[in-house]
Amino acid sequence: MADDFITQVNEEMRAQRLRAMARRFGALAGGVLVVAAIGGGAWAWSSHSRHEAQRVASARYFQTLQTLADPKHDKAATDRAEAAFADLAVHGPVGVRAFAAMRVADMKMQAHDTAGAVQSWQSVADDTKADQGLRGMARYMLLNAQTNTADPKTLRAGYEALAQENGGPWASLAQEGLVALDLRPGSTDANHQEARRLLTQLANSDTATAGSRARAQALLETFGDAG
Structure with a gap:
């Protein structure tokens, strides 16, 4: 039971x-598609740069998802996708990096690499700037993955x-x-x-x-x- x-x-x-x-x-x-009209020279440029980085990272994330959604994708494509998500998880802007790390964890679990998945979930759980809902999800996944070992x-x-x-x-x-x-x-x-x-x-x-x-x-x- x-x-x-x-x-x-x-x-x-x-x-x-x-x-x-x-x-x-x-x-x-x-x-990330909404960029307010903000005056103020350097501050405005900094804000624009952050939005642009978020837009580029988001586009890369979705493009990688589309690659995996192709039923004809092979192992090489899977490896490239995991590498892209891993890069975003480390170097991506706030928000995108947590989603990318969760994808890395999913792919690690599919490859029966529980230790790798745990490491990725832990990175999200420890990321104080990540969305609280995602952090809760990562915490739950960590516990669930270690039910028989911890x-x-x-x-x-x-x-x-x-x-x-x-x-x-x-x-x-x-x-x-x-x-x-x-x-x-x-x-x-x-x-x-x-x-x-x-x-x-x-x-x-x-x-x-x-x-x-x-x-x-x-x-x-x-x-x-x-x-």
Whole structure:
């Protein structure tokens, strides 16, 4: 049961991640097209330069995405795309670099390079200038990728921190991460009681996603068989 629950959570996570990135990068792409008429010599030129750098980086990001969207692209094209994203992740302007780093992490995971993905997600989580939603996403992905390898106490602390961000886009999935920890093989009755409490909270939450509420309710209905 716990394995099925984790699989469903991962599917929800992937869908939510794509929606969040689409919304946030859509806003970014729209913003870089708006250049206000600002007087003031050097200040105006500096502002123009920043907008231009953002525009160029955004264009490069989307062009690279289009390359990967081509069903005929080969490994060489994939490698070039990853290199472009990696360069943007390090040298790109604020905003674009975080999106690029998230793409690098995705590609690392597809190549079964978990360590590389973790490093890329960590760079976003640590970037104080990155969008807060993206930082939360990176934090969640870090925890999710290390579910079977990291110290459970470390995972629990990380999930709890995200879950406490009431209304945050990753709060409900973080709570599900806590449930998964409490239903691990070898868990105690106290763990199961805590899982039941969290599931009840999720099932009745006004801010959790519909998927989270449905999974919580379904697991509660069969919770007597969970241990």
